[in-house]
Amino acid sequence: MITLKSVSLRRGAKILLDQATATLNPGERVGLVGRNGVGKTTLFALFDGSLHEDAGEFSRPATWRLAQVVQEMPSSGLSATDFVIEGDQALLAAQRQVQLAESEGSDGERLANAYLALHDAGAHDAQARAQALILGLGFKTIELNNPVDSFSGGWRMRLQLARALMCPSDLLLLDEPTNHLDLDALVWLETWLKRYTGTMVVISHDREFLDAVTTVTLHLDNGKLTRYGGNYSTFEETRAQQIDLQQNAYLKQQEKIAHLQSFITRFKAKATKARQAQSRVKALERMERLAPVLTSADFTFEFKEPANLPNPMLVMNNACFGYPPPVDAPAGTPPTVIVQRVNRSVMAGQRIGILGANGQGKSTLVKTIARALPCSSGTISEGKGLNIGYFAQQELDVLRPHETPLQHLLRLAKECLPTGQGDREQDLRSFLGTFNFSGEMVKQTVGTMSGGEKARLVLCMIVWQRPNLLLLDEPTNHLDLATREALAMALNEFEGTVMLVSHDRSLLRSVCDEFWLVTRGGMEDFTGDLDDYQRYLLDEAKRIRESLRESLKCENRPPRRLPRSGGDSGTPGKLKTLQREQGHIEKRLLDLQQEQHTLEARLSTPLSAQELADSGRRLNQIALELSALEEQWLTLSEQIDRATPSVPS
Structure with missing residues (x-):
C-alpha cells in the first residue's frame, strides 16, 4: 500500500503538504481532487519518486511497477504503433535479454529463460494490443503506421496516454487524462480503466468521469489530505454535510466563548465572583478552538442579454462542410468534404x-458556421444582426502570450466599437474583475498563466462581445470543476442560442435539450439521451476492434493471386514464373505460421531448459523469416501487376 505519515512538502516558500496523512490500498481507484494550485500534480511527483518529502514518512512498495503519462510533448520518428509498444517496459527488457543471451552464445538454460520471459511479456500480441489502444483513443486505422511527429500536439498526447496504458503496472498515475479526448475516446477510456486491476490515482475536473472510474476520493485542501469512501458525487455530499456540521459547531462554540468572556468581563473585579471568573478563564484556555469554515469563493458570471435575436439564426441549405485544398495544390483541386448535404435551421x-465519433466532422461544422472555414458547397444564410461568440478547441493558441488581459480587452474594444467609443480602461478593469482577474493579474502576461486562467480570459472576451449565438467547441478542457459549473449556470441563463461540442457529459446534460449526430458523412437527429449515445459509441469501438483483428489475420495470410483473363502481353513465361514463385512463398508462409502456433502452444507446457531454449530460438527465427517472406511476396505482387495484361474493354 501507499502510506503518508505526517508528510510535509514544500515548493519554494509555499507549503503544499502540512503533516498530511493518508493510506491508499492495493487495487483502489482513487480520485485526487482539490482546487487548482493546491499541489495535486506535485503530490504525483512524490508518488512517482521524482520529489521527496521534506518531513514525515512516505512509502510505496518497491516492487510496484509504475505507469504514468509523461506530460512533455513527445517527438519521435517511430510509427504510432511502435511508439506505443515501447511503453511496455517489461517487453522491452525481455527483448534486450534475448538479444544479449543470443549475442553472448549463452547456455541452453539462460536462453530458455530469456525466450520464456519474452513469451510471458506478450511479444506475440504486442502489436495487436498497441493498435487496440491507439484505435480506442480515436485514431484511424490508416494512421497506425504514421510517424509520431506527423501528428498535432493533442494527438501526440493521446499517444502518450496509449503508451502509459500499454505498460503493465501496479500503480497508474493519470493527470487530467481526458483533456485531449473527444467523447467517444473518453467513453472507451472509462471502459478500459474499469477493467484495470492495479492501484490507480487520477486527477480530473470531469465529474462524470470521476464518478465512473473511482471508488475512493482523496481531497487535498489547505495542505491536508482527507480520504473519503466513494466517488466524486459521494465525496461532494459527504463534504457538504461535514461543512454544515463544522460551521454549526463553530457558531455554537463562538456563542459559548462570548458567554464565558462576558461573565469574566463582568465579574473578574468582584471578590465574591473572582473564583468563578478564574475558572472560566481556565476553561477558555483549555478549549480547543474550532476553525471557521473557509471555502473558496464561488466563481460566477453571466452572458449579457443579446442586443437582438434573429429568428432563424441561420439556415443551412444543401450545405457541405470540409477543408479547402492546400495552397500548393494544383489548380482545380476540389475541397475535401467531410459532412455533406445538410439542410437545417438554427432557431x-x-x-x-x-455529437459524433472522432473524425466525423463536428469541429469542421462548427468552424464553418463560425466563418473560420468556407462552406464547401451549398449555402449558410445568416439572420440579420447575427453576432457569434466562438470558443474554438485551439482558442487558447490565439491569445497573445506577451500581452496582458487588460491589453487583450483594450484591443477587442478598439476593434468592436466605433472610433472614439471604446470602453474606459477602468470599466474594462472592472469587467475583468468579474472573471477573477483583479489587482495585478490584469497586468500579468498571458504566457505566464495556467491553462484554466487562459480559458477564463477567452470566456471573458466572448461575454464582453455580447453574442446571440454561442459556438463552443470543447470549452471545458482547461477549466476546473467550479468554473465548469459557473459556465453551465451562465449557459442555462443565456437568452440566445447555444451549439455545443463537448466531452463533458455533465455540461451536455445540464445545457442541451436536443442533440445532432454527425456521422458517416451526414447529420441526423439523435433521439436518445447521452446514455444511449455512450452505448452507440461502445458498439462502434467494438466494430472497429473486430475489423482490426480481421485485417491483422489477412496480413498474416496473403491471398493467392489468380491470373487475370485477357490477352497475351508477350511475356507469358515471365508471368507464369512470377506466379509460381509467389505460390511457393505462400505455401512457405502457411507452413511457418502453423509451426509458430504449434511452438507457442508448446511453451505453455512443462519443458526442459534445453527444449525451452530451442523453442524460443526457433520462434525468433520464424519471426525473422516471416517478415522477409512477406516483403518478397509484396515485391512479387507488384511485379505480377506490371506483367499482367489489362482486361480488354
Missing part, C-alpha cells in the same frame, strides 16, 4: 449538443 433559443 433563437435552441440548445443543441453536437
